[in-house]
Amino acid sequence: MHDYWSSTPEFINERNGEFIFVCNHALEADEQVSMSIQYNLSRVKFTRSQLPSHLSKCRIIYDIRGQLIHDDVQEKIVNQLSLVASVEFKK
DSSP: OOGGGGSSOSEEETTTTEEEEEEOOOOSSHHHHHHHHHHHHHHHHHHHHHSOTTOOEEEEEEEOTTOOOOHHHHHHHHHHHTTTOEEEEEO
């Protein structure tokens, strides 16, 4: 058992060198979007410092079921997080 399991990713894919976060954030107001982006930037940075170096890729999956999130908001999130993670939206 690795001691990095106490870190925060919901999933780790050793084979792909990837750790995955699932976010169920309210994204209907501009302030909520900004807070989510800042939270995830910090979360990825911290988690990378805690995991072995071979787990270098991050994927963030936003669960936006039940919310009406416009494409421009999704694009803003992807653009802001793209330097640290790949981002997906599940509707």
